[in-house]
Amino acid sequence: MSITIAVGAQWGDEGKGKIIDLLGSDSDYVVRYQGGANAGHTVEINDKKYILHIIPSGILNKRAVSCIGNGVVFDFESFINELNTLNSAGVDTEGRIIISPYAHVVMPYHKETDRYLEKDRLSKIGTTFKGIGPAYQDKISRCGIRVADIIDDDYFPVTLKNNIELKNRYFDAIYGEKNKFSYDQIYDLCKTKFSIIKKYVGDVSDVIEEAVKRKKSVLFEGAQGTLLDIDHGTYPFVTSSNTTGGGACTGTGISPTKIDNVLGVMKAYTTRVGNGPFVTELFDEYGEHLAIQGHEIGTTTGRKRRCGYFDALIAKYSVRINGISTIALTKIDVLGGMDRIKICVGYKHKNTVLDKFVPLANILEHCEPVYEVLDGWEEDISEIRSYEKLPENTRKYIEYIEKITGVPVSIISVGPKRDQSIFR
Ligand code: GDP
Ligand code: IMO
Ligand code: MG
Numbered sequence: 001m002s003i004t005i006a007v008g009a010q011w012g013d014e015g016k017g018k019i020i021d022l023l024g025s026d027s028d029y030v031v032r033y034q035g036g037a038n039a040g041h042t043v044e045i046n047d048k049k050y051i052l053h054i055i056p057s058g059i060l061n062k063r064a065v066s067c068i069g070n071g072v073v074f075d076f077e078s079f080i081n082e083l084n085t086l087n088s089a090g091v092d093t094e095g096r097i098i099i100s101p102y103a104h105v106v107m108p109y110h111k112e113t114d115r116y117l118e119k120d121r122l123s124k125i126g127t128t129f130k131g132i133g134p135a136y137q138d139k140i141s142r143c144g145i146r147v148a149d150i151i152d153d154d155y156f157p158v159t160l161k162n163n164i165e166l167k168n169r170y171f172d173a174i175y176g177e178k179n180k181f182s183y184d185q186i187y188d189l190c191k192t193k194f195s196i197i198k199k200y201v202g203d204v205s206d207v208i209e210e211a212v213k214r215k216k217s218v219l220f221e222g223a224q225g226t227l228l229d230i231d232h233g234t235y236p237f238v239t240s241s242n243t244t245g246g247g248a249c250t251g252t253g254i255s256p257t258k259i260d261n262v263l264g265v266m267k268a269y270t271t272r273v274g275n276g277p278f279v280t281e282l283f284d285e286y287g288e289h290l291a292i293q294g295h296e297i298g299t300t301t302g303r304k305r306r307c308g309y310f311d312a313l314i315a316k317y318s319v320r321i322n323g324i325s326t327i328a329l330t331k332i333d334v335l336g337g338m339d340r341i342k343i344c345v346g347y348k349h350k351n352t353v354l355d356k357f358v359p360l361a362n363i364l365e366h367c368e369p370v371y372e373v374l375d376g377w378e379e380d381i382s383e384i385r386s387y388e389k390l391p392e393n394t395r396k397y398i399e400y401i402e403k404i405t406g407v408p409v410s411i412i413s414v415g416p417k418r419d420q421s422i423f424r
Helices: 016-024 076-088 108-121 132-140 145-149 153-173 181-200 204-213 246-250 285-293 314-322 392-405
Strands: 003-008 029-032 039-047 046-050 066-067 098-099 218-221 261-267 271-272 307-308 328-329 340-349 351-352 367-377 408-415 421-423
Touching: 003 016, 003 314, 016 039, 016 218, 016 261, 016 328, 016 408, 029 039, 029 204, 029 421, 039 066, 046 271, 076 181, 098 204, 098 351, 108 132, 108 181, 132 392, 145 153, 145 181, 153 181, 246 271, 285 307, 307 408, 314 340, 314 392, 328 392, 392 408
Parallel strands: 003 218, 003 261, 029 066, 029 218, 066 098, 261 328, 328 408
Antiparallel strands: 039 046, 271 307, 340 351, 340 367, 408 421
């Protein structure tokens, strides 16, 4: 039995989906605690590739029950599409998904507002247009609609009407668009979609409490990554939720004292999709190598991911903010064929060298990376399954990361498939 949080240690897309699926076979419950359909978690099993945006990656394991916690912003459309895709692929979802009644619903007006806000921003964030920011905004403003509210015939019609009236007034005043959203249409949409998902609604917090009491294994599936956290990330170039370990507690109702481990999912290099500072970003043939060999294309939006060297300042920051106790190091196979590999160990800022990450965009924009250079390796390591058989320079690279972070690397991922994994 163990209660583990798996968290993205960089800017998302670290390979969380693959690692969660890998660990899912030992888990009774896999639980999403924040974010929404902005996530894109890839799981490859045999020749099949699944991309999950809102349903936890544990769904592909027969044993695990997938839960969507109160901290998630729930997207009906994305959920129903994913459910249909899984069912058509023969994945049994019956009795294996639980959606918290307290998760806030992403409404059509949230997605539309996301687009308009981004269009009007002078400095673009590069959001996924999944309505994430506006949905969390309404939650915090206390005008949100939760999954359970849809069947509350006192609250739902009044709140929805009020929201739509206000959104329509806003769109009319700012853009001259009259009656942009129709109350009747959105009301019907919510009722229809709710009737499809209602059999999955259940108290996730209660389920987890019972699981803990019965000494079951629970795996919390972080979405996005530490540097996209609304509080600890590279604000304002972040998402609108707490992506870090603490988010698992508020986003599901589990107490911090119940957590046994925090697994940091860390890519062996760095990528970022969307805008914002990125100190180790590469614009040369090494960056090209990472983008091509790593197939670094965004899972949710199809955008090219920006690529750069591994940043030890980010890794150490992530270890601290999340309390990472072990690391799953992913995509290290992608580094094969590089004659030398750099690791960033400091930031040159004006006349000083910083040895700690600072989550301030205006400082990061003016930092130059200070690198340690390690020897690369030529071999294709994607078929290797034991640590000892890895090339010496690959082991040196891994051990360097362990030394600099002070955290053991317990899983090494050498390819997208389940079995392309080395446990230590
Ligand atoms: P997530 O958002 O953290 O779940 O990551 P994504 O699924 O968005 O992106 C990770 C991509 O890398 C996916 O296409 C995975 O199939 C792939 N991947 C995961 N682990 C590995 C690995 O160790 N090696 C390689 N080459 N690809 C990997
Ligand atoms: P997974 O779970 C990488 C980025 C967007 C944008 C910023 C804000 O697959 O790792 P949002 O739509 O959330 O308001 O966008 O956050 N972003 C991600 N980047 N991986 C993700 O999820 C992301 N989810 C959001 O590109 O820069
Ligand atoms: Mg992703």
